Amino acid sequence: MKRRNTATKEAVLSVLNASGKAMSQSAIEKKINVDINRATIYRVLNNYCEDGILHRIVADDGRQYFAICLECDEDRKSLHHFHFRCEKCETISCLPEPVNFSLSNDYIVEKVNCILTGVCKDCSTS
Amino acid sequence: MKRRNTATKEAVLSVLNASGKAMSQSAIEKKINVDINRATIYRVLNNYCEDGILHRIVADDGRQYFAICLECDEDRKSLHHFHFRCEKCETISCLPEPVNFSLSNDYIVEKVNCILTGVCKDCSTS
DNA sequence: TGTATTATTGCAAGAGTGTCGCAATAAATA
DNA sequence: TATTTATTGCGACACTCTTGCAATAATACA
Numbered sequence: 001m002k003r004r005n006t007a008t009k010e011a012v013l014s015v016l017n018a019s020g021k022a023m024s025q026s027a028i029e030k031k032i033n034v035d036i037n038r039a040t041i042y043r044v045l046n047n048y049c050e051d052g053i054l055h056r057i058v059a060d061d062g063r064q065y066f067a068i069c070l071e072c073d074e075d076r077k078s079l080h081h082f083h084f085r086c087e088k089c090e091t092i093s094c095l096p097e098p099v100n101f102s103l104s105n106d107y108i109v110e111k112v113n114c115i116l117t118g119v120c121k122d123c124s125t126s
Numbered sequence: 127m128k129r130r131n132t133a134t135k136e137a138v139l140s141v142l143n144a145s146g147k148a149m150s151q152s153a154i155e156k157k158i159n160v161d162i163n164r165a166t167i168y169r170v171l172n173n174y175c176e177d178g179i180l181h182r183i184v185a186d187d188g189r190q191y192f193a194i195c196l197e198c199d200e201d202r203k204s205l206h207h208f209h210f211r212c213e214k215c216e217t218i219s220c221l222p223e224p225v226n227f228s229l230s231n232d233y234i235v236e237k238v239n240c241i242l243t244g245v246c247k248d249c250s251t252s
Numbered sequence: 253t254g255t256a257t258t259a260t261t262g263c264a265a266g267a268g269t270g271t272c273g274c275a276a277t278a279a280a281t282a
Numbered sequence: 283t284a285t286t287t288a289t290t291g292c293g294a295c296a297c298t299c300t301t302g303c304a305a306t307a308a309t310a311c312a
Binding site for chain 1: 184185186187188189190208210213221223225226227228229230232233234235236237238239240241242243244245246247250251
């Protein structure tokens with residue numbers, strides 16, 4: 001399925017770009033200046049994930065967060081990395097720290113989701 | 127609020143005991159032989175968490191899993207380890223694999239949540 | 253430029269998880 | 283046995299996320 005450029009998609013991506021962090025659908029909807037349907041935002045986000053442009057993070061509040069992961073675009077080889085959820089500023093950011101593990105071959109690993117929670121450097125130093 | 131012993135509570139706890147893993151409400155409901163209301167199971171699980179008998183884990187499917195976490199009560203408390211969520215048997219188990227990361231001192235890490243998802247060795251080998 | 257193709261969108265509805273209020277039930281205690 | 287009140291089932295709700303369908307619009311091509 002070929003993708004088409006639309007104002008909606010650009011708006012979603014620019015909001016995420018501006019924030020530099022992972023955002024939920026509702027957070028994106030609030031930040032966006034245009035009126036976009038909820039379902040559409042989810043579809044756009046899911047498509048971006050499929051295309052490898054966004055990452056999906058499920059936080060310990062059970063909700064999905066989406067982020068442009070610059071660190072990963074450089075390598076392009078889907079290197080798993082840690083995420084940091086700051087309880088003070090309520091954001092999730094990508095860490096350069098890679099996730100390493102070795103597991104018995106009996107396990108089939110399909111997804112990796114590593115989240116550190118606490119206070120981020122911006123909040124702890126101020 | 128004083129707790130009372132009921133068949134429902136015992137059934138929930140015995141299912142969790144038998145599995146030795148973290149289970150969701152729906153998984154518990156399926157495994158239980160008696161017919162118990164959904165809301166009741168949630169209330170029982172939440173009470174157990176309050177009383178410090180169960181742990182609550184939010185997995186990367188956004189759902190809550192509950193477990194009697196014996197390892198955590200002992201000396202393994204400080205040691206962070208990976209969890210594995212099996213999409214086939216709907217359980218989460220603790221892996222011996224430790225979680226390693228080094229982060230700038232500016233970050234204050236309070237919680238570590240690392241979940242690998244896929245098919246566990248019990249399900250993949252059978 | 254005009255037309256055809258089909259990706260995208262909005263809307264409504266649905267599925268799944270988790271919670272809550274209320275009345276009925278039943279465990280613990282006196 | 284009678285009383286107290288924790289527990290339960292039921293229904294309804296809130297929330298997140300998805301899906302089917304028809305309308306719209308971005309792209310390709312004549």
